[in-house]
Amino acid sequence: MTLGARARILLADDHLYSRLTVADMLNLDSYEVSEWDGEGDLLQGVERLRPDLILLDLLLAQGEGLKLGALLKQNPQSADIPLIVLSVSDDPQLRAQCRQAGADAYLLKPVERLELLNWVDLLIQKRQLTAWIGQIEAVLFRVAETIENRYNVADGRLTFSELVSQFGAFIGLTQAEIQNLLFAARLHDLGMVNIPDAVMLKTEPLTPAELDLVRQHVLVGEKLFEPLAARQDLRHIMRSHHERWDGSGYPDGLREDDIPFLAQVFQIIDIFNALVNPRVYKPALSTEAALKVLQEESHRGWRNPQLVERFVAFIGLTQQRGSDRADGLPTLGAYEVN
Numbered sequence: 001m002t003l004g005a006r007a008r009i010l011l012a013d014d015h016l017y018s019r020l021t022v023a024d025m026l027n028l029d030s031y032e033v034s035e036w037d038g039e040g041d042l043l044q045g046v047e048r049l050r051p052d053l054i055l056l057d058l059l060l061a062q063g064e065g066l067k068l069g070a071l072l073k074q075n076p077q078s079a080d081i082p083l084i085v086l087s088v089s090d091d092p093q094l095r096a097q098c099r100q101a102g103a104d105a106y107l108l109k110p111v112e113r114l115e116l117l118n119w120v121d122l123l124i125q126k127r128q129l130t131a132w133i134g135q136i137e138a139v140l141f142r143v144a145e146t147i148e149n150r151y152n153v154a155d156g157r158l159t160f161s162e163l164v165s166q167f168g169a170f171i172g173l174t175q176a177e178i179q180n181l182l183f184a185a186r187l188h189d190l191g192m193v194n195i196p197d198a199v200m201l202k203t204e205p206l207t208p209a210e211l212d213l214v215r216q217h218v219l220v221g222e223k224l225f226e227p228l229a230a231r232q233d234l235r236h237i238m239r240s241h242h243e244r245w246d247g248s249g250y251p252d253g254l255r256e257d258d259i260p261f262l263a264q265v266f267q268i269i270d271i272f273n274a275l276v277n278p279r280v281y282k283p284a285l286s287t288e289a290a291l292k293v294l295q296e297e298s299h300r301g302w303r304n305p306q307l308v309e310r311f312v313a314f315i316g317l318t319q320q321r322g323s324d325r326a327d328g329l330p331t332l333g334a335y336e337v338n
């Protein structure tokens with residue numbers, strides 16, 4: 001919905017009198033109402049109309065309203081559209097079933113005008129706010145993507161983001177967890193903004209003071225993500241991705257499973273990615289040599305040994321299939337934030 005446009009509501013009710021009554025209430029409040037009387041395919045109609053909210057009568061289509069509501073909430077095209085169920089029954093079990101199916105509100109018929117408008121206003125505002133936050137996140141993500149692409153080596157090797165999305169899927173992370181890792185992968189370098197080039201580009205060993213400065217990037221990164229309340233995992237990834245399995249890492253000296261799991265995953269990919277790419281202070285290592293370094297660090301007690309072995313197996317699988325972009329492995333696009 002664009003700014004200033006009237007919100008579109010789809011009213012699905014095959015009972016003519018009840019449909020007209022509700023439509024009148026909404027029209028009076030300046031909503032654009034499309035009616036559906038039970039004929040044709042509701043899901044197709046929703047995809048075409050892209051309403052800002054759906055009102056659905058439970059007795060619709062010979063009592064199939066609940067099933068239709070569940071289908072709408074399972075369909076990625078309509079899952080985010082607020083759904084208000086209209087029902088003549090006050091049965092608590094039915095209410096619970098509707099909530100389980102994804103309904104955002106349950107209103108009793110005959111519908112009371114003020115209650116209806118309160119719910120409609122509230123749910124539409126909530127949806128607009130969610131969409132707005134999603135757009136801001138998408139912009140942030142593109143900025144980060146641009147930064148990451150500056151350092152990309154176009155040699156056919158998996159990028160940091162591709163490693164994150166494919167390894168994340170390999171070990172069974174949820175899509176939300178993979179998205180948080182992708183955010184972290186792309187925004188990680190922003191944590192380095194307060195480190196001067198004289199330190200970043202130095203080819204000799206760093207002094208203790210310079211090392212301290214570099215270590216600050218975990219705290220800068222954590223602070224950057226503080227306002228993203230819905231993505232608190234990001235803060236944990238940024239803060240804890242330099243912890244070590246044996247407690248000798250920074251900034252908190254966390255040990256083993258006290259280190260947030262996503263930070264452990266991020267760390268392994270971060271190290272591998274740094275090893276196989278050239279830096280001003282070191283040449284690139286081969287994939288095999290990089291995996292060996294990770295395994296040595298695991299034996300030394302620095303990394304989660306099981307996770308390192310999963311990563312070695314994952315890289316082996318990509319190589320076995322003849323290409324880093326192996327068939328059967330999920331592609332990056334499937335996990336993009338959009």
Ligand SMILES: [Fe+2]
Binds near residue numbers: 242270
């Ligand atoms: Fe880091």
